[in-house]
Amino acid sequence: MPEPYSDVQAKALVRKCLKTGTYLYRPHALEEMEKDDICQLDIVNALRCGIWDDTTFETGTWRYRFRTNVFKVVVAFPDEDSMRIVTAWRIKR
Helix, strand or coil: CCCCCCHHHHHHHHHHHHHHCCEEECHHHHHHHHHCCCCHHHHHHHHHHCEEEEEEEECCEEEEEEECCCEEEEEEEEECCEEEEEEEEECCC
16 A cells, blocks of 8 residues: 555554554654653554544655544554554643
């Protein structure tokens, strides 16, 4: 499947990667999560229950943004079998 993925395709890849455990956190994501007091379970839940928000092309890769009422999470897919959590933040209210 060529990128960019549709919202349905991206959500399916997220579910697949969460199920198989083939995902990792970029150092930037871990730093931002620490700043906003977000744990890894929060990220997994946001990706499971969140909705697709946007797709952008940055620094040579497609980035897929998912959101809940509390968090935004950006992921990238190096291939169709793995996912990288690029960054995440708590939505300020």
